[in-house]
Every structure is written in C-alpha cells, then in structure tokens.
Amino acid sequence: MGDLLACLRGWHPALAKAELSALLPEADLSPTPSARWWRVGGVEKLEGLEALDVASGLQCYLVDGVVTSVEETDQTAWLETVRTYLNHHPVSGSVAVRGWRQGGKIPEWSLSALCGRLGAVLHGRGCTIDLEHPDHVLALIADGPAASLACGWMVGDGQAAFSNGERRAGERPFFKPVSLDPMLARLAVNLATGPVSRGPVVDPMTGTGGFIIEAALSGRPALGIDIHSEMVQGAQANVDWACEGAPDHARVVRGDAMRLEDIVPEEWNGQVAGFVLDPPYGRNSHGSLDNDALLAACLRSARAVAAPLAGFVLILPVHPMDPHPVDEVNLEEALPLLRGEWEAMKTLIAEAGWHLQSGHVERVHRSLSRLILHARCAPQG
Numbered sequence: 001m002g003d004l005l006a007c008l009r010g011w012h013p014a015l016a017k018a019e020l021s022a023l024l025p026e027a028d029l030s031p032t033p034s035a036r037w038w039r040v041g042g043v044e045k046l047e048g049l050e051a052l053d054v055a056s057g058l059q060c061y062l063v064d065g066v067v068t069s070v071e072e073t074d075q076t077a078w079l080e081t082v083r084t085y086l087n088h089h090p091v092s093g094s095v096a097v098r099g100w101r102q103g104g105k106i107p108e109w110s111l112s113a114l115c116g117r118l119g120a121v122l123h124g125r126g127c128t129i130d131l132e133h134p135d136h137v138l139a140l141i142a143d144g145p146a147a148s149l150a151c152g153w154m155v156g157d158g159q160a161a162f163s164n165g166e167r168r169a170g171e172r173p174f175f176k177p178v179s180l181d182p183m184l185a186r187l188a189v190n191l192a193t194g195p196v197s198r199g200p201v202v203d204p205m206t207g208t209g210g211f212i213i214e215a216a217l218s219g220r221p222a223l224g225i226d227i228h229s230e231m232v233q234g235a236q237a238n239v240d241w242a243c244e245g246a247p248d249h250a251r252v253v254r255g256d257a258m259r260l261e262d263i264v265p266e267e268w269n270g271q272v273a274g275f276v277l278d279p280p281y282g283r284n285s286h287g288s289l290d291n292d293a294l295l296a297a298c299l300r301s302a303r304a305v306a307a308p309l310a311g312f313v314l315i316l317p318v319h320p321m322d323p324h325p326v327d328e329v330n331l332e333e334a335l336p337l338l339r340g341e342w343e344a345m346k347t348l349i350a351e352a353g354w355h356l357q358s359g360h361v362e363r364v365h366r367s368l369s370r371l372i373l374h375a376r377c378a379p380q381g
C-alpha cells in the first residue's frame with residue numbers, strides 16, 4: 001500500500017509510538033518533524049490494517065502522507081506540493097476533506113481555510129464531493145508545536161470508541177477506583193503482546209478485568225486471575241457486559257498470581273504471548289508476603305509459561321517528575337517509585353528472567369504519576 005504515515009493520538013505520542021513498534025515488529029519507523037507522525041516502511045497491507053484495527057494510540061494512516069514544515073514554505077508552494085501528491089495518488093469515487101489539529105494552532109495557517117482550498121482543488125480535478133459518505137477522505141492534520149502539516153489520503157479512523165469516551169471504565173457493571181482507563185489498558189495489552197497472532201494474554205492480578213476486556217476485544221484469548229472472589233465475579237460480569245459477541249475469548253478464574261503454571265490451561269504452557277500487570281500497592285493484600293515478593297514470584301511464574309517472544313507490561317505508581325517526561329525515560333537513571341528503590345526493582349525484574357525494554361510515565365493527578373514498563377523474556381539459562 002505504499003509507504004504509510006502513521007498518525008498517533010495526542011495523549012501520549014511516545015507511548016503510542018512504542019505500541020506501534022510492538023504491533024509492527026518488522027516495520028521501519030522513521031521520524032518526521034512531529035512526534036505524532038511516523039513513516040512506516042516495509043509493512044504488508046494486511047499487517048498495517050490489523051495494527052490499525054487493534055491499536056489504542058494509532059489514529060489513522062495517510063498513504064504516502066506529505067509532511068510540511070510551515071517554516072520552510074508558504075501556502076502557495078504547499079498547495080502545489082499537495083497538487084503533485086494528488087497527481088501521483090489518483091482516486092476514483094467520491095471524496096471529502098477532513099482537517100483536525102493536534103496540540104494547538106499554527107499561526108497564520110487557518111485550518112478551515114486550507115481545507116476549503118483543498119476542497120476547491122479536488123472539485124477542480126472533477127472529483128465528486130460527498131461530505132456524508134465519501135469513498136476517500138483527504139486528511140489535513142496540523143501539529144501546532146511542531147509547526148507542521150500532514151496531508152494525504154486517509155486509511156481508517158482509528159478506534160473511534162477510544163476518543164469519544166464511549167468505553168469509560170465507570171460505565172461497567174463492576175467499577176472500583178483501581179479500574180484502568182480502557183485506552184491505557186488496550187495500549188498495555190498491545191505493547192506487552194505484539195501482533196494479535198502471537199497468542200494469549202494473561203492478567204495475573206486482574207481486579208475489575210480492564211486488561212482482559214481489551215485483550216478479548218482485540219481478538220486475543222485472555223485469562224484474568226485474581227485472589228479475591230469478589231474481584232473474580234466482578235471482572236467476569238464486566239467481561240460478559242463488554243465482550244458481548246466475543247465472550248469466549250476471555251475467562252476469569254480465582255487463583256494466585258504466583259502459581260500461573262497451575263492455573264493457565266495446559267495448552268498455553270510456553271505459549272503465553274503477553275502478561276499485563278497492575279499489581280497491588282499500599283496495604284499488603286497477601287498475608288505475610290510483601291508486594292515486591294509477590295511481584296517477583298509472579299514474574300518468575302509468568303516466565304515459566306511464557307512464549308519465547310513474550311513480553312510484559314507492568315504499571316507502577318511513581319511520584320510526579322519535574323519536568324514531566326514526555327519521551328521514553330532513561331532506565332539507567334533513578335526513577336521515583338512510590339514504594340521501594342528503582343535499582344532494587346530492576347534487579348527483581350532481571351532475576352525473574354525478563355529484560356527491560358522501555359519505560360514511559362503518565363500523569364494520574366497532581367501528586368501521582370504511573371510508570372509503564374515494558375519487558376521481554378530473557379533467554380533461559
């Protein structure tokens with residue numbers, strides 16, 4: 001399908017980029033002036049579309065999208081570039097222009113005026129304009145902070161459900177303050193697991209079931225485990241409610257996250273592609289064990305049933321950082337965990353048989369952030 005320009009949502013571009021790399025492990029991703037747009041090379045059409053279907057942070061692709069820095073051009077020259085693009089990418093059927101902004105306005109480049117001019121260009125080329133149900137949409141995206149425009153024929157419109165708030169955790173029958181936002185839960189599942197075909201997902205401490213709902217809705221077999229029967233019943237009610245039509249993908253069982261070998265179905269042994277972990281913190285919920293010991297035992301147990309390419313995403317509370325890191329964090333520098341020391345956490349993860357890949361920080365509120373860690377299976381022995 002030619003080279004694609006992947007357009008990421010604005011909420012956390014660095015995390016969305018990490019998700020994209022996980023979903024398209026064979027792709028070459030090259031940067032553009034905007035942290036939200038990445039050129040994707042070396043990807044088969046089907047793979048690209050599958051990633052778009054399941055991604056949380058990928059909004060759409062633009063086919064061979066044209067990226068322009070407004071500091072290096074004027075509007076006449078820009079319009080000429082788009083005309084050349086349209087010559088090289090003719091379409092048949094009806095068309096519409098859709099424009100949106102990310103991160104603020106670009107002074108003196110009015111998006112609505114530019115969209116109007118693009119509409120006139122298309123009309124001048126003899127295209128039928130259909131604003132309701134066009135066969136093709138010419139997208140124009142303005143990234144204010146990067147002072148750049150992206151333009152091109154749009155493929156897909158991302159998961160609209162994530163942007164319009166339709167899938168809030170608070171809508172589910174069983175809600176607790178610990179429930180994760182579906183957009184983050186989906187991203188974590190994708191980052192941990194990679195392409196859907198890799199295999200099943202396990203959430204060893206499932207709480208209200210947010211991760212396994214997203215795993216099931218993205219077409220992966222999923223198992224949620226919790227030590228408390230109230231959570232097991234609640235998470236199952238949420239799964240039944242959210243996964244109408246695909247309930248077979250997800251199951252919730254009562255069990256101990258430290259004994260995954262005894263809990264996951266036999267045929268999943270050595271096949272689990274992704275683990276998503278949002279462990280308890282604060283008051284110890286498991287008798288005599290502290291939370292670090294619980295996490296260490298859970299990661300060792302996960303390693304024992306993991307597929308060779310498996311990954312995990314672990315979410316840990318951290319103190320807010322100043323400045324707030326918008327890019328991947330440096331894992332070599334001390335990170336301000338709410339509980340315990342970062343060096344000890346790194347040792348715990350390595351000793352359980354996992355290689356840390358990346359870390360990103362997301363703000364929760366003024367006095368709390370969360371660290372989203374991604375790790376891969378380390379070769380055994």
Ligand SMILES: C[S@@+](CC[C@H](N)C(=O)[O-])C[C@H]1O[C@@H](n2cnc3c(N)ncnc32)[C@H](O)[C@@H]1O
Pocket residue numbers: 176178179180204205206207208209210211225226227228231255256257258278279280281285286294
């Ligand atoms: C922070 S909550 C998970 C929240 C979840 N991500 C959500 O969206 O609702 C942690 C969960 O771990 C469970 N838990 C604690 N110890 C456990 C253990 N040893 N085995 C399995 N689950 C455990 C708790 O019952 C709790 O529901």
